[in-house]
Amino acid sequence: MKIILNHRDEVLKTTKENLTINELLKLKKFSFTRLVVKINGKLVKRENFDLVSFQENDNVEIIHMISGG
Numbered sequence: 810m811k812i813i814l815n816h817r818d819e820v821l822k823t824t825k826e827n828l829t830i831n832e833l834l835k836l837k838k839f840s841f842t843r844l845v846v847k848i849n850g851k852l853v854k855r856e857n858f859d860l861v862s863f864q865e866n867d868n869v870e871i872i873h874m875i876s877g878g
Contacts, residue, residue: 813868827862833869834858843874 810821810828814837821828821836828836830846830853846853847870848863863869 810865812863812866815870827864829860829862830858833863834871839871839873841873845872845874846870847872 810823810825812819812821821833823836825832830848833839834844844855846858847868848861849868853861
């Protein structure tokens with residue numbers, strides 16, 4: 810599956826036509842707890858990471874929120 814992930818072309822090794830956000834996070838081994846996710850510019854709430862899916866050619870942004878001063 811080919812998507813745009815964080816402004817870069819990405820080819821995901823999967824036979825599925827759709828992946829949920831949590832499936833993508835596991836596939837990419839992202840373990841950050843504070844994440845903001847957008848699919849095609851639309852914000853996805855954390856409680857929907859298992860429900861919302863994306864497909865080929867979608868634009869996915871995963872932003873790791875950090876705090877500091």
